[in-house]
Amino acid sequence: xxxxxxxTVSDADAGATAGMTMADAPSEPGAVLRxxxxxxxCRLVTPEDWLFVSRVHLEFQCGxxxxxxxxxxxxSQADPASEVRLVxxxxxxxxxxxxxxxxxxxxxxxxxxxxxxxxxxxxxxxxHEG
Numbered sequence: 035x036x037x038x039x040x041x042t043v044s045d046a047d048a049g050a051t052a053g054m055t056m057a058d059a060p061s062e063p064g065a066v067l068r069x070x071x072x073x074x075x076c077r078l079v080t081p082e083d084w085l086f087v088s089r090v091h092l093e094f095q096c097g098x099x100x101x102x103x104x105x106x107x108x109x110s111q112a113d114p115a116s117e118v119r120l121v122x123x124x125x126x127x128x129x130x131x132x133x134x135x136x137x138x139x140x141x142x143x144x145x146x147x148x149x150x151x152x153x154x155x156x157x158x159x160x161x162h163e164g
Contacts, residue, residue, distance in 0.1 A: 035060055035163045036094060036102050036137075038067060040078040045153030055079075061163070065096040069147075069158055080156050086115040086149040087156060094137075094160070101139055102162050108132040119146045137162050 037058040057077035059065040068076040072089040080087045088109035096102050106118045106129045118129040122143035129135050129145075137143070139162055147156040 036065075036067065036096070037161045037163075038069075038078060038094065039159040040069065040080075041157045041159075042080055042084070043155050043157060059094075059096070061096050061100040061102065063096055063098045063100070067094040068092065069094075069156070078158065084149070084154070084156070086151065086154075087147060091116075091147060091156075092118070092145060092158065102137045102160075103134050104129070104137060104145060104160075105134040106131060115150055116147050117150060119148070120144075121146065 035058055039054055039056050041054045055078055057067055059067050068090050069078040069092040070076045070088055070090040071080050071082055073079045075090055090107055093105045093107055094102055108131060114131050120127045120129055120135050120143060122138055122141060137160060142161040145158040
C-alpha cells in the first residue's frame, strides 16, 4: 500500500497551508496515483491557478515486484517552472525533469514541488508499507 498526503503551502500567506488531501493505492503491479492540476486524471489536485504545476505533474507507479517509483512527467515547456525534490529523513535528492526515482520500501518521506518564481510549494508526503 502506498499512502499519499498533499498540502499546498504559500509562504506569502505566512506559511499558510491550504487543505490537506489524501490518496492511497494497493501495491499491485500497474497501480498508479497522479498529482497535478487536472482533476479528471489526478487523485491529488493542486489549485488550478498554480501554473508551476503541470496538468499531470507527478506519477507514482507500482512496478512488477510491488515497489513504487515516482516520475516527474515532462510538460509542454522545455524548461519547467518548478523544481522537484525527494526527501527521506536526512537524505535529499533532486528529481530530474522527466526523471524517475524509486521510493524506499517500508519507508516514508516527502516530494516537494517548489515554484521557481514565487514562495509556494506542493508537499506530497508518502508512506510505503513494506
